[in-house]
Amino acid sequence: MNEATDLLIIGAGPAGMAAALAATSSGAHIVLLDDNPLPGGQIWRDGPQANLPSAARHLRDQLRNCTNVRCHAGTRVIACAADKTLLVEDAERGWQIRYERLILCTGARELLLPFPGWTLPGVTGAGGLQALIKGGLPVRGERLVIAGSGPLLLASAATAKHQGAQVVRIAEQASRGAVAGFAGQLPRWPGKFFQSFSLFDSHYRTDTHVVEALGRERLEGVRLHQQGKTIELACDRLACGFGLIPNTQLGQALGCAIEDQALAVDAWQATTRREHYAAGECTGFGGSELALVEGAIAGHAAVGNSAAAQQLWPRRARWQGFARALNTAFVLDPRLKALARSDTLVCRCEDVPYGELVDHENWREAKLASRCGMGACQGRVCAAALEHLFGWTPPLPRPPFSPARIETLLELEETPPT
Amino acid sequence: MPDLFLDGRPLYVANGTSVAAALALGADGCSRTSVSGQRRAPLCGMGICQECRVLIDGRLRLACQTLCLDGMHVQTRP
Numbered sequence: 001m002n003e004a005t006d007l008l009i010i011g012a013g014p015a016g017m018a019a020a021l022a023a024t025s026s027g028a029h030i031v032l033l034d035d036n037p038l039p040g041g042q043i044w045r046d047g048p049q050a051n052l053p054s055a056a057r058h059l060r061d062q063l064r065n066c067t068n069v070r071c072h073a074g075t076r077v078i079a080c081a082a083d084k085t086l087l088v089e090d091a092e093r094g095w096q097i098r099y100e101r102l103i104l105c106t107g108a109r110e111l112l113l114p115f116p117g118w119t120l121p122g123v124t125g126a127g128g129l130q131a132l133i134k135g136g137l138p139v140r141g142e143r144l145v146i147a148g149s150g151p152l153l154l155a156s157a158a159t160a161k162h163q164g165a166q167v168v169r170i171a172e173q174a175s176r177g178a179v180a181g182f183a184g185q186l187p188r189w190p191g192k193f194f195q196s197f198s199l200f201d202s203h204y205r206t207d208t209h210v211v212e213a214l215g216r217e218r219l220e221g222v223r224l225h226q227q228g229k230t231i232e233l234a235c236d237r238l239a240c241g242f243g244l245i246p247n248t249q250l251g252q253a254l255g256c257a258i259e260d261q262a263l264a265v266d267a268w269q270a271t272t273r274r275e276h277y278a279a280g281e282c283t284g285f286g287g288s289e290l291a292l293v294e295g296a297i298a299g300h301a302a303v304g305n306s307a308a309a310q311q312l313w314p315r316r317a318r319w320q321g322f323a324r325a326l327n328t329a330f331v332l333d334p335r336l337k338a339l340a341r342s343d344t345l346v347c348r349c350e351d352v353p354y355g356e357l358v359d360h361e362n363w364r365e366a367k368l369a370s371r372c373g374m375g376a377c378q379g380r381v382c383a384a385a386l387e388h389l390f391g392w393t394p395p396l397p398r399p400p401f402s403p404a405r406i407e408t409l410l411e412l413e414e415t416p417p418t
Numbered sequence: 419m420p421d422l423f424l425d426g427r428p429l430y431v432a433n434g435t436s437v438a439a440a441l442a443l444g445a446d447g448c449s450r451t452s453v454s455g456q457r458r459a460p461l462c463g464m465g466i467c468q469e470c471r472v473l474i475d476g477r478l479r480l481a482c483q484t485l486c487l488d489g490m491h492v493q494t495r496p
């Protein structure tokens with residue numbers, strides 16, 4: 001069974017949901033696709049231990065009531081099948097979707113940097129732990145260290161505490177001055193100001209970063225560099241993430257240009273490819289409010305409602321200011337580039353250590369010599385880390401964009417829907 | 419309340435629980451064995467890193483993006 005639609009939206013986070021809702025009044029037929037079991041994206045991930053805000057529930061209900069929006073959950077994009085046609089797969093089947101216009105709302109992922117012990121069970125991303133907890137991961141009574149950078153550390157800690165975990169340290173790599181400067185600007189965005197107070201935690205330390213995860217079979221503790229001293233803390237989990245990086249792979253595969261490691265867009269959220277738009281964190285990290293307004297602009301623009309799109313420009317500019325403040329405050333300390341030792345694995349799919357990579361000139365050479373990035377994640381983790389560590393440009397994504405079943409790939413032989 | 423099998427052992431979980439969470443509810447939380455023989459557990463929690471891929475009813479799937487269902491067989495040591 002193949003499918004054809006006027007507007008295809010990839011990603012059902014705040015940006016994708018807002019885009020679909022903005023476009024719906026045009027009467028266009030819309031398909032909204034996401035690889036998670038439920039819509040909501042990162043911030044509004046639902047689950048047995050999630051606490052969805054009412055605004056998110058409201059958006060979801062509104063979407064459900066739109067008869068011209070079809071949602072495909074648990075569905076990922078596998079390949080470009082033909083012009084304006086994508087091959088997708090869910091748990092049961094693979095099929096092609098042909099579209100007239102596309103909006104990419106693929107969000108962002110965490111930047112994970114290698115350090116000794118980071119492959120031990122018990123070590124996760126910072127937002128990663130939050131996502132796992134929302135899905136039902138039990139943390140009651142466990143001792144947690146949360147480390148890395150950015151406001152996500154506080155959000156993740158709040159979720160963990162709510163589920164009964166004991167957060168023994170929140171280690172922020174940024175300096176006290178940078179964080180205080182950021183906090184000082186928060187009154188410009190009142191909602192965020194109150195949110196940050198509710199998230200504050202007495203175990204928060206600036207100028208502190210992870211040095212090593214300790215343990216034999218699984219995590220038992222962590223060594224931190226805390227404000228000039230080295231300390232060790234016993235813990236059951238370490239959640240470590242160094243900020244967010246845009247998911248640009250699908251956009252790149254479709255021929256959309258990149259700028260500053262994000263999908264480049266104009267004032268209409270249009271990418272460099274005609275009839276292809278992008279909104280939310282795949283165009284740069286900026287939080288859910290920015291994602292919502294960008295999504296709405298893209299949705300209006302994609303169905304030709306320029307006036308409605310333009311009305312939202314001032315609101316977008318306001319939240320772009322917040323994004324700028326955020327990104328300047330949490331710039332990563334160059335010392336974080338020196339955490340990996342020669343035997344620290346960098347590519348977790350093919351188990352390639354740092355020592356086998358460091359002497360190469362670029363990503364291509366390293367990959368040919370070591371199989372780095374040739375495993376299941378296709379370098380989404382290690383290539384992003386190596387881009388940060390060595391400045392290597394990551395490879396262009398190649399289909400299948402994620403591991404797919406043979407039966408799905410055989411669908412590529414089918415004639416696309418007209 | 420889904421009733422599934424984790425490496426052959428029965429496990430009951432709350433509705434909406436991810437398979438990634440079930441790995442920790444029913445066993446040591448690990449999902450797979452790496453190419454050099456290390457046990458690994460879910461890392462990114464959002465469908466990117468592929469560390470959590472497990473065999474579910476004979477198909478390799480990501481534990482973090484799959485919900486537990488009645489009668490599901492999950493294997494971490496295929």
Ligand SMILES: Cc1cc2nc3c(=O)[nH]c(=O)nc-3n(C[C@H](O)[C@H](O)[C@H](O)COP(=O)(O)OP(=O)(O)OC[C@H]3O[C@@H](n4cnc5c(N)ncnc54)[C@H](O)[C@@H]3O)c2cc1C
Pocket residue numbers: 010011012013014015016033034035036040041042043044075076077105106107108109110126127128130131152155156244247250279280281282286287288289291464465
């Ligand atoms: C783990 C994590 C936790 C976060 N928690 C918070 C928080 O508590 N508070 C906060 O203010 N901000 C949080 N953020 C920041 C958050 O990303 C933004 O505020 C907001 O969710 C961005 O919205 P978005 O729509 O741009 O992208 P996202 O919310 O990231 O949504 C993108 C969606 O697209 C899907 N997707 C991506 N690529 C594909 C593909 N190829 N095929 C199918 N589906 C695809 C993704 O799975 C995801 O569901 C978090 C970020 C991360 C990564």
